[in-house]
Amino acid sequence: MKYIVPLLAVLMLSACATQPVTSGISVEQSKNSFNEQLRVDNLDLGNKLAITDVKTRQTNQLTDVVVTLSSQYKKSQYLQYQFNWFDKDGFIIKGNHSPWQALTLFGFAKTQLPGLAPSSDAVTFSLAVREVSTESQEFKD
Template sequence: MKYIVPMCAVLLLSACATQPVTSGIAVEQNKGNFNDQLRVDNPDLGEKLAITDVKTRQTNQLTDVVVTLSSQYKKSQYLQYQFKWFDKDGFLIKGNHSPWQPLTLFGFANTQLPGLAPSSDAVTFSLAVRKVSTESQEFKD
């Protein structure tokens, strides 16, 4: 547990022409209060979501995390989330990212997002959450 320095919650919403742009809220926990390091990239989504708790533990030599995501908004939000895992040097563990998982977060509700490292080399993580459009998509020729 002493080697765990979790990084949490990078909320993604949009992209620019050359590379993805992070939007929403991001937070890192470094043995202190993770709210002290909260970063808001997208004020609209950042006002509607909050990270209210991050818990970590070791389970069979694997990092096990639970991130509590809270709605600060009265309506339901349709989201997706994905964990990525990093080694002790901060490098992304290749071939290791979970598929995007659907998430409906009801108004003013909390939900826990669980993650389990794929190997004992994974000691930190990031959690990406993005908004899902509820509008129909049309393709134009």
């Protein structure tokens, strides 16, 4: 059975100034075109990113995806991303999210982010993207 990834959503997390900040972006697939809809907790980061393409295929009964993330900003962005996978009923597949991966996205550049489902039960996914602070952080007593 061929699985179609109908929804890509960047998860939203709230954070204070010294913590990473997450932006939300979702893309729905419709006849090989993508309608971008921003769901943003961090409007500033959301305005600097766009998902311009999503490709899927089946590899050994696992959903294999490549998400093209594009910078809409002139300067480099220091980010982290993470895939989470969901079953056909929309429930997260517990314990099977990928670790946060570092990503430097240069001004107006595009990059492809690959993801592989952890099991054949995974039919949709979400992609979380957050900013990483470049300022040094001090621990206080």
